[in-house]
Amino acid sequence: MPFSSRSPRSSSASFPAPSPGSVVAALRAAGCVFAEEEAELLLAAAGTPAELTALVDRRVAGEPLELVLGWAEFRGLRIAVEPGVFVPRRRTEFLVEQALAHAPEAAVVVDLCCGSGALGAALADALGDVEVHAADIDPAAVRCARRNLADRGGHVHTGDLFEALPGHLRGRIDVLAANVPYVPTGEVPLLPAEARDHEPPVALDGGPDGLDVLRRVVAGAPRWLAPGGVLLVETSDRQASEALGVFARGGLAARLARSEEGYAHVVIGVRER
Structure with a gap:
């Protein structure tokens, strides 16, 4: 189920920011074992409420966290990754x-x-x-x-x-x-x-x-x-x-x-x- 029924938009005007608690709840409901840690990363990665909703929707749909973020941690480095x-x-x-x-x-x-x-x-x-x-x-x-x-x-x-x-x-x-x-x-x-x-x-x-x-x-x-x-x-x-x-x-x-x-x-x- 999508995190929000509203489509992501380029502008965050009048688009309420999901609360950290609601992000954690959505991730936990989707089966993410480390929901709190993932929520923190997604919150840091999003520039606008609309972007946050889009990121959480992708993760809830089963996309790997690293692909959602665009990077994976490896020996203390941020390694860029992309779909495919x-x-x-x-x-x-x-x-x-x-x-x-x-x-x-x-x-x-x-x-x-x-x-x-x-x-x-x-x-x-x-x-x-x-x-x-x-x-x-x-x-x-x-x-x-x-x-x-x-x-x-x-x-x-x-x-x-x-x-x-x-x-x-x-x-x-x-x-x-x-x-x-x-x-x-x-x-x-x-x-x-x-x-x-x-x-x-x-x-x-x-x-x-x-x-x-x-x-x-x-x-x-x-x-x-x-x-x-x-x-x-x-x-x-x-x-x-x-x-x-x-x-x-x-x-x-x-x-x-x-x-x-x-x-x-x-x-x-x-x-x-």
């Missing part, structure tokens, strides 16, 4: 932590299957003076990533995995972060509606067992990593054992890192010198 682009998950911050632990002085970083470019932005923010590249097959994701990496000197490329990258990166990449899609095809319809209905299938569907894209990334990674360079890929607990085997068969020294708190699983593979 994968929203970065907080659990993926663990992948960034692992990358920094393994390569604290990395000079060349690539965010493959970049989506919004959150990984590249977070790594560039932490590493400082670093050459950062990002790539995605989806033009909407590329457009969004360019917004997020512009002030960090990032280079964003359009194309299918390594085909998108400039040749001069071959053998030079210190950190290759690839948040590949890893949901098995048959399980995509079972995802929460916020993901299933608002994010592109190409960012979710990892093939019959969820590991098709991971296999392709691992197959190409040794030719692009610098000696000692590291590939990091997020996966699920159920897929971790097979993913480790893929890394090993691909010639990478691999191990699994787990975050029980964040329910995150990252396979880490190193190109041995």
Whole structure:
């Protein structure tokens, strides 16, 4: 049910502002678990009462909060997101932590299957003076990533995995972060509606067992990593054992890192010198 029966208007004249309490009530009735926190963000984002009503209506209708706001928080950064682009998950911050632990002085970083470019932005923010590249097959994701990496000197490329990258990166990449899609095809319809209905299938569907894209990334990674360079890929607990085997068969020294708190699983593979 819409938050207001009145259509959003460009002017707030004679349009009463919804109270914070009514915003919270509308969000809670729609099933938002963190209604108070979401209400605070929506109230801060709206410039007029009409805009607030429009934002709340979108959220009540099931649109992800991050898309309603136009940004997602990731490692303390505001990452711009837009409709049709994968929203970065907080659990993926663990992948960034692992990358920094393994390569604290990395000079060349690539965010493959970049989506919004959150990984590249977070790594560039932490590493400082670093050459950062990002790539995605989806033009909407590329457009969004360019917004997020512009002030960090990032280079964003359009194309299918390594085909998108400039040749001069071959053998030079210190950190290759690839948040590949890893949901098995048959399980995509079972995802929460916020993901299933608002994010592109190409960012979710990892093939019959969820590991098709991971296999392709691992197959190409040794030719692009610098000696000692590291590939990091997020996966699920159920897929971790097979993913480790893929890394090993691909010639990478691999191990699994787990975050029980964040329910995150990252396979880490190193190109041995």
